[in-house]
Structure formats: C-alpha cells, structure tokens
Amino acid sequence: MGGIIWLASYPKSGNTWVRTFLHNLLLNATRPADLNELTKFTIGDGNKSWYEHVTGKPFDSFSAEEIAALIPKVHRAYAQSRPDSVFVKTHNMLGKVHGVPLITPEFTAGAIYIVRNPLDVVISLSDHYGMSIDGGVVMMNDKEAYSAETDRKLPDYLSDWSSHITSWQAMEKSRLHLMRYEDMLYKPEKTFGDLAKFLGLKPPKERLRRAIKFSSFDESRKQEAQKGFSERSDKAEKFFRVGKAGQWKTTLTPGQVEAIVDVHHDVMKTFGYLPK
Incomplete structure (x- = not known):
C-alpha cells in the first residue's frame, strides 16, 4: 500500500490483539512474538518523542496550537520510517484539533478499525483508566471525551463511542477494513484471514493459524504475568483482563446498560450489539 495504515479503535476494543496478530x-x-516488542513493529500515535524528533526541540517548549500544527510533519515522519507501509496504532477519532486533522489524509494509505460492544468496552475502559463504571459510562457518552495526557504521550481525542466509529466510517470504503472484536473471538480464522486479504497477503492456512494461536488472549496474558506489559496503565492491575464477550450481563446494572443504549442505540443496532 505505502504510507500509514492506521490501526484504529476506541480504547479497550481489541487494538493490541490485532497488533499482536500482525506481528506474529x-x-x-516458530514461537510467540514478545509483547513488549510491539512498539518496534507498530508506531504508537501521539508519542511526544516524535515531535522532538521532527523539530529537534524539547516537547515542553510547544504550545497546544504548535503541537497541532506539527501533526502532519509527525505523520510524514511515520510514513517515511519504513520503505513500504507502516502500521500506526491510534485511539483518535477521525476529526480535527485546533483545525488540524488528527489523521493526515496525505500520508494515509488505509485503516483497520476494530469495534467492540460498548457494554463490554465500558468495563475494561473503567479498569484501564482507574475510574468507576459509572464514570466510564459518562466518558463513553461524552462528545468531548479525551484520554489523559501522560509524560510520554499526548491525549487521545475520542469523542463519544458512536461518534468515534462513525467518524472512521466516513473514510473511503476501499481503504477501510472493519473488524468486530466478537468475530475475532468466535470466527478467528475467517476474521483474521479477511484482514490478511485486505492487506494483500495470502498466508498459507498453517501460517495464519499459528499467528492466531500465538496472538491469543491466553498467550498474551501469560506473557504479561511473566514479564509485564509496557502498555499497562499504572491505574490498572492488568492490561489483559478477561478477553471475553458478554461480561456486561453479570457486571453492569440495568441503569448502566440503559444509559449506554439510550445514547448509542443506532450504532449498536448496526453492529448487532443491542441487548435482547
């Protein structure tokens, strides 16, 4: 393809799983790839070191407007960092900040978007950010939602769950590949096979199955238990919590379910997520 292939999702929707699969x-x-080497293979959008790299200046010297103005230059650096396509993980919506696109069209080859039932997302999201589930519901329903800035990374501009998805769906269809977390769980060979096809790859079945096995939740959880995971939030005990679908049925209150469905009914219906 050439250029950036964005690995995009709302937080805690399976982005790391897809990155791990592609890596493997x-x-x-012949053995599972090291989780803590994913960053060597996939660039993380918003890392402050890239802003310093393209300017030669300390990050703390930039204003918010100057940071926004640098986004296209940083994305050009991403694209030029590999001879062919480069995978870049992002949780940003397909929108603008200070009038500048968060996703620079000029350097974008395509995108893989991972969607997950918001009723399950809110449980993992709340744990990841160290907030109550009620707080997670408020965040996922907030059109102005963003993640907190860290010492290494810029905030992700999320908007609400539905708006995040529909923003990416506006991308040209031939350049966008959409995956459901639940299909990754229950139909892995077809789902990951379709992903490979989108990327123009034709792996033999045995190679595809091995990559699926090596990127499984159990394998990732085992690696995190043995040597930790650099992307775990300091507010969460684990990055890889449960790795299942439908946990919301025994975790969320009827009021929490209603609060999410009321706001996201239409998009949930599109993806088959409405509670029966």
Whole structure:
C-alpha cells in the first residue's frame, strides 16, 4: 500500500490483539512474538518523542496550537520510517484539533478499525483508566471525551463511542477494513484471514493459524504475568483482563446498560450489539 495504515479503535476494543496478530503473522516465527516488542513493529500515535524528533526541540517548549500544527510533519515522519507501509496504532477519532486533522489524509494509505460492544468496552475502559463504571459510562457518552495526557504521550481525542466509529466510517470504503472484536473471538480464522486479504497477503492456512494461536488472549496474558506489559496503565492491575464477550450481563446494572443504549442505540443496532 505505502504510507500509514492506521490501526484504529476506541480504547479497550481489541487494538493490541490485532497488533499482536500482525506481528506474529509477518514475522512468521516458530514461537510467540514478545509483547513488549510491539512498539518496534507498530508506531504508537501521539508519542511526544516524535515531535522532538521532527523539530529537534524539547516537547515542553510547544504550545497546544504548535503541537497541532506539527501533526502532519509527525505523520510524514511515520510514513517515511519504513520503505513500504507502516502500521500506526491510534485511539483518535477521525476529526480535527485546533483545525488540524488528527489523521493526515496525505500520508494515509488505509485503516483497520476494530469495534467492540460498548457494554463490554465500558468495563475494561473503567479498569484501564482507574475510574468507576459509572464514570466510564459518562466518558463513553461524552462528545468531548479525551484520554489523559501522560509524560510520554499526548491525549487521545475520542469523542463519544458512536461518534468515534462513525467518524472512521466516513473514510473511503476501499481503504477501510472493519473488524468486530466478537468475530475475532468466535470466527478467528475467517476474521483474521479477511484482514490478511485486505492487506494483500495470502498466508498459507498453517501460517495464519499459528499467528492466531500465538496472538491469543491466553498467550498474551501469560506473557504479561511473566514479564509485564509496557502498555499497562499504572491505574490498572492488568492490561489483559478477561478477553471475553458478554461480561456486561453479570457486571453492569440495568441503569448502566440503559444509559449506554439510550445514547448509542443506532450504532449498536448496526453492529448487532443491542441487548435482547
């Protein structure tokens, strides 16, 4: 493809799972790839070091407007960091900040978007950000929602769950590949096979199955237990919590379910997420 292939999702929707699969598929190793080496393979959008790299100046010297103005230059650096396409993980919506696109069209080859039932997302999201589930519901329903800035990373501009998805759906259909977390769980060979096809890859079945096995939730959880995971939030005990679908049925209150469905009914219906 050439250029950036964005790995986009609302937080805690399966982005790391897809990155791990791609890492294992493309390496074609005989043992699972090291989770803590994902950043060598996939760039994380919003890392402050890239802003310093393209300017030669300390990050703290920039105003918010100057940071926004640098986004296209940073994205150009992403694109030029590999001879062919480069995968970049992002939780940003497809929108603008200070009038500047968060996703620069000029350097974008395509996008893989991962969607997950918001009733399950809110549980993982709340744990990840160290907030109550009620707080997570408020965040996912807020059109102005963003993640907190850290010492290494800029905030992600999320908007609400539905707006995040529909913003990315506005991308040209031939350049967008959409995946459901639940299909990754229950139909892995077809779902990950379709992803490979979108990328123009034709891996033999055995290679595809091995990459699926090496990127499984159990394997990732085992690696995190043995050596930790650099992307775990300091507010969460684990990054890889449960890795299942439908946890909301025994975790959320009827009021919490209603609060999410009321705001996101239409998009949930589109993806088959409305409670029966």
